[in-house]
Amino acid sequence: MENKKVLLSVKDLHVKFRVRGRTLTAIRGISLDFYENESVAIVGESGSGKSVFTKTFAGMLDSNGYISEGSIVFNDPELADTVVKYDRSAKNAVLRTAKKLDSYSKLELGAELFCQMEQLKKERKDREGLSEEERQKLTDTIADLKFKRTELFNQRQTVDRSKERARYYKMGAELKAMDLQIKNLTKEEAKALTVHKKAAKADTAYNTQYAENMAKLKQEYQQATAGEISQETRERNLILAKEMYLSVGRFGAIKRRSHLRKLVKCFKKAMQVGAELNNEKVRNDLFDQVAFRVRYLDETQDQLHGICILNLAQVKYGKDWTKIRGGKIATVFQDPMTSLNPILTIGKQITSVILQHQNCSETEARQRALILMKKVGIPNAEKRFDDYPFQYSGGMRQRIVIAIALSCQPKILICDEPTTALDVTIQAQILKLIKDLQKEFGYTIVFITHDLGVVANIADRVAVLYAGQMIEVGTAEEVFYDPRHPYTWALLSSLPQLAQRNTKLYSITGTPPSLYNKIVGDAFAPRNPYCLKIDTLKEPPMFKVSETHYAKTWLLDPRAPKTEKPEIIQNIHEKLTEAFNI
Numbered sequence: 001m002e003n004k005k006v007l008l009s010v011k012d013l014h015v016k017f018r019v020r021g022r023t024l025t026a027i028r029g030i031s032l033d034f035y036e037n038e039s040v041a042i043v044g045e046s047g048s049g050k051s052v053f054t055k056t057f058a059g060m061l062d063s064n065g066y067i068s069e070g071s072i073v074f075n076d077p078e079l080a081d082t083v084v085k086y087d088r089s090a091k092n093a094v095l096r097t098a099k100k101l102d103s104y105s106k107l108e109l110g111a112e113l114f115c116q117m118e119q120l121k122k123e124r125k126d127r128e129g130l131s132e133e134e135r136q137k138l139t140d141t142i143a144d145l146k147f148k149r150t151e152l153f154n155q156r157q158t159v160d161r162s163k164e165r166a167r168y169y170k171m172g173a174e175l176k177a178m179d180l181q182i183k184n185l186t187k188e189e190a191k192a193l194t195v196h197k198k199a200a201k202a203d204t205a206y207n208t209q210y211a212e213n214m215a216k217l218k219q220e221y222q223q224a225t226a227g228e229i230s231q232e233t234r235e236r237n238l239i240l241a242k243e244m245y246l247s248v249g250r251f252g253a254i255k256r257r258s259h260l261r262k263l264v265k266c267f268k269k270a271m272q273v274g275a276e277l278n279n280e281k282v283r284n285d286l287f288d289q290v291a292f293r294v295r296y297l298d299e300t301q302d303q304l305h306g307i308c309i310l311n312l313a314q315v316k317y318g319k320d321w322t323k324i325r326g327g328k329i330a331t332v333f334q335d336p337m338t339s340l341n342p343i344l345t346i347g348k349q350i351t352s353v354i355l356q357h358q359n360c361s362e363t364e365a366r367q368r369a370l371i372l373m374k375k376v377g378i379p380n381a382e383k384r385f386d387d388y389p390f391q392y393s394g395g396m397r398q399r400i401v402i403a404i405a406l407s408c409q410p411k412i413l414i415c416d417e418p419t420t421a422l423d424v425t426i427q428a429q430i431l432k433l434i435k436d437l438q439k440e441f442g443y444t445i446v447f448i449t450h451d452l453g454v455v456a457n458i459a460d461r462v463a464v465l466y467a468g469q470m471i472e473v474g475t476a477e478e479v480f481y482d483p484r485h486p487y488t489w490a491l492l493s494s495l496p497q498l499a500q501r502n503t504k505l506y507s508i509t510g511t512p513p514s515l516y517n518k519i520v521g522d523a524f525a526p527r528n529p530y531c532l533k534i535d536t537l538k539e540p541p542m543f544k545v546s547e548t549h550y551a552k553t554w555l556l557d558p559r560a561p562k563t564e565k566p567e568i569i570q571n572i573h574e575k576l577t578e579a580f581n582i
Contacts, residue, residue, distance in 0.1 A: 004035035006075060007411060007444055008057065013070035013313070015052055015061070015468075022147045024515050026052045026065070028468040034412070037438070039445040041459035041476070043452065043491065047512055049468040050448045054414045057312060057446075058329045059321045071288075072312040076328055076411060079310055082294045084249030086304045097260060098234075098241035104268045105233050110224035111274025117217045118273075124210055128200040130192055138189050142182060147516075149178045236278065239296050240267065246294035246306040247287060251317070262290045288314040327357040330405035331414040332434075336397035339404075340389040346373075347385035350404050357408040372403040375440075376433060395426035402433065406441060413438075414446045419454065431458055452495055456480060461548070464488050467512050467523035474549030481573055483565065484543075484551035486528045492569045506568065522554065530555060530563050 015027035027049050034040055042050045055061050056072060084090065107114070130138070156171040201207070248259040266286050267277070276282050287293030292314055294306040315321060333339045341349060350369040354360065360368070366385075373381035376399040389397055398418060405413060415434060419427035435458060438445060447458055455462055455476065462479040464472040464487065472485040483489055492498070493506040510527040513519055522528070525535040534540075534554050543556035555563050564570070 004038065006033045007036045008034040009071075009073045009075070010034075011071045011073075013053070013056065013072065014068045015049075015056060015065060016068045017062070017065045019064065019516075020147055020150045022143060022516050026468050026515060027056075028519075029070075030465075030468075030470045032463055032470060032473065034444055034446065036411075036444060037442050038460045039435070039438070039447060039458055041447045041449060041455040041462045042465060043449060043455060043462055044465035045450065045508075045512060048465040050465055051416055052468075053465065054331075054416065054446055054448060057412065057414065058325045058331060059312070059315060060325075060331070067313045070313055074310045074312050074324070074328070076310065079323065079328065080307045082246055082249070082306050082308050084246055084304050086299060086302055090245060090249075090304070093257075093260065094238075094241045094245050097244055097264060098238045100264050101237035101240055101267060102229060102234055104264075104271050105229045105237060106225045106227065107268070107271045108233075108274055109227050109229075110221045111272065113217055113221040113224055114272050115274070117214065117221065120210065120214055120217070124200070127203075127206070128197050130189070130196065134192070138185060142185050145178055145182050145185070149175060149182070152178070240277070242296045242299070242304055243287075243294060243306065246296060246304050247291045247308070249294075249304070250319075251291075259290050263287065266290060284309050284311070291317065322356075326353060326410070327408045328410055329412045329414065330408070330410040331416060332398075332401050332405050332418045334417045334420050336394065336401045337389065339401045340397060342389055345386045345388055346392070346400055350400070350407055353404055353407045368407070369403075372407055373400070375437065376400070376403045376406075377429075378403075394422055395429065398422060398426075398430055399433065402430075402437070406437060406443075409441055410443055412446060413443045414448070416448045417450075419451075427454075434458070452480075452491065453497070464491070467519065468515060469523060469552065471524070471553070472551040474545070474551075478546065478549040482545075482549070483569070484545055484549075484556060485524075485553045486530045486555070487524045488551075489565050489569060490527075492572065493566050498568055498572065522552075532560060 010030060010032045013027055013030045014025065017024045017026055030049075030053060032040075042053065044050055052061070052065070056067060057074075061067075126132075129135070152171060152175060156168065156175070159168045159171065161168045244260055244263045247263070248256045251259060263286075266289050270277065270282070270286055275286075277286075284293050287309075288311055292308055292311050294308040296304070296306045298305050312324070315324070340346075344352075347366065347369055350372065351362065351365040354365040354368055355362065358365075358368075370381050370385060373385070378384055378396065378399060384392075389400075392400065401418075413434070418434075419430050422430060431454065434445065437443075445458070447454070449455060459476045462472075462474065462476050463470050464479065464485065466487050472479060472483065472488050474482075479488060480492070483492060487508075490506075490508045494508060496505060508527060513523050513526070519539075521537050522531075522535040522540055525531045528535065532554050540552050540554045540557075542550045542552045544550055545556070554560055
């Protein structure tokens with residue numbers, strides 16, 4: 001992969017969902033690079049996080065979902081290249097911003113003293129309140145009770161009072177008991193806070209010392225921040241001001257001014273604590289709080305020119321997604337009937353996407369749509385252009401969905417189990433179509449599936465997901481013929497094609513862990529027949545097997561006992577070749 005360009009780089013991604021007052025962590029620290037013109041299969045059981053992971057690429061998470069940590073950097077030169085007008089109004093805005101940054105830069109001179117003052121305030125606050133451990137314990141207990149109460153309340157709603165009267169009233173009594181428990185815990189928390197505050201106020205010696213230390217630090221801070229900043233800092237601030245304007249230049253006038261103020265505020269806070277603003281990562285992170293950063297390159301009399309660091313995890317502006325979704329990253333979903341509008345003709349649905357993302361007339365859009373319909377194998381495309389989705393077979397509908405996805409020639413095509421709802425013979429045709437069109441259009445395929453037969457035929461690389469984590473990644477040959485994680489062994493062992501006559505088909509025992517709870521150790525440990533003691537205590541790191549092959553299991557630790565993979569998947573090359581016609 002050294003010679004290939006990284007198209008999409010995912011680093012330490014965490015995705016969470018708010019569900020009935022609790023937080024569910026669906027993706028837990030996935031890092032993966034996607035290269036140009038390759039096929040990557042994302043494999044795992046239902047609920048492992050496959051679809052959630054790829055939905056983050058196109059901003060398609062449900063409303064209660066959000067990215068809590070990590071980055072998704074999309075390297076697209078066309079989107080990255082940014083030019084904004086540098087007229088009189090823009091120049092004035094840049095100069096005003098630079099002037100503000102210059103005044104706030106004086107705060108950097110006293111950053112160390114500011115941090116000392118903040119530490120003093122934190123220590124005092126900790127003395128007046130509950131300890132972090134006590135606070136967390138109470139919060140978790142109350143949240144758990146509220147969740148159980150909600151579950152019980154919903155369950156009670158399904159009970160027929162006329163037939164199960166005793167059960168209904170018993171549940172009501174349990175709900176009242178839970179309400180009382182929550183109320184008592186809340187009172188207990190308030191009482192504990194009052195005790196801590198009284199004790200802190202009564203400690204005269206500490207309060208006197210705190211006042212003296214704070215007064216001394218404030219005086220030193222005032223003197224330190226009264227100094228003058230260097231010319232080098234002024235030049236840095238001017239570049240920063242230009243980058244800020246480049247980053248908000250695509251917004252309307254009101255939003256532009258609002259976002260400029262927010263960016264200045266973010267940098268003011270960073271200057272107070274002495275953040276290293278010349279560090280690229282620090283600067284990117286600060287910009288991401290408001291709008292993704294556009295790095296300044298050069299300028300002319302009339303234009304500012306830069307290149308944006310497009311972090312999809314931080315895109316907040318709806319119009320940015322319209323440029324990315326469909327035009328650069330497209331998705332083919334599982335069921336074509338849910339993807340197509342039943343009351344619009346097929347031709348209308350393809351041309352509307354082309355007109356939305358490309359600068360062309362309706363006549364040109366029609367011609368492009370017909371060419372695409374022919375490319376995806378629709379016979380008599382001209383005659384079938386004005387047909388409705390119900391007039392097409394399942395396989396033909398899926399071909400239309402692929403045509404719509406490819407209508408704007410995206411860089412990444414996400415295929416979310418596109419063959420599941422289709423007949424087996426049609427599945428092979430659709431897979432071949434996707435691969436054949438890849439050679440022509442040069443897109444990267446991200447294929448979500450639980451069918452390892454599909455993986456064997458379409459993937460260059462395979463990433464295995466379990467409980468929201470990537471537990472093994474490698475080339476298709478490495479993952480199929482030299483798997484290293486026990487979960488991958490289990491997935492391969494459950495292939496019906498490997499079962500012998502008169503033997504029981506292998507199945508993975510147990511169920512995946514609840515993602516509401518914090519997982520200690522290896523998430524697969526309770527279901528792992530090769531579980532070591534350390535699996536239940538500490539999460540394994542990602543061990544390197546080869547330059548392209550990594551696995552997250554303690555079995556690869558040099559200190560671990562030598563463990564052979566199951567007999568059913570030893571020497572599976574011939575079986576897989578015969579079963580999947582690889």
